[in-house]
Amino acid sequence: MSTSPTTTSPTQTSPVVINKSLICQDSTVSSGVQIAIGTVLHPRSSIIISDGAGPIIIGENNIIEELVQIINKSPEPMIIGSNNLFEVGSYIECKSIGNGNVFEPKCKILKNTIIKDQCSIGAGCIISEDKICENNTVIAQTQSSQIQTTSTLPYDHHSSIHTTHLELLHKSIPLFHTIKKTPILEK
8 A cells, every 4th residue: 555645636625714804795793893814794694782782703604694792781791602503584682692503504503592502493493582592502482382402412513614614605705795894903
């Protein structure tokens, strides 16, 4: 068996280095919102700070899809971690969100709620006020009730799919949408 150096074939693509956020022109972002690198805001998404409310601080590499509403009505800051996916039409008015969470379409997270790391909130689920979702919580909606359990799947499954999704969005969104020019903040 010979050991030859590995080469990249012409069909393989090099990884995309994400060094900026993509904020579509027709999204709404209040002044006072801080968005870290790699995050993608789809068209018609909204990140709103109500009058008298604290800032919204969003971590790296989040995906915020169409019609998502993230609203801070509290005088305290709303902190959102990194690598979260907010799917179409989700409504977020919580206190804080950790890392690696998935918010499926049309779910609602109400005020003073804390979502820790690697949680999945199912389509159409409503998370009541003042709830704490511990790490790896999965909440799904049936026809008659909500079911809550704990996931045993390794985080690697979500993170590899999330990274590929981000790379695709950073390549494709600028081809079809106008991107807002945003100032680059140095750490």
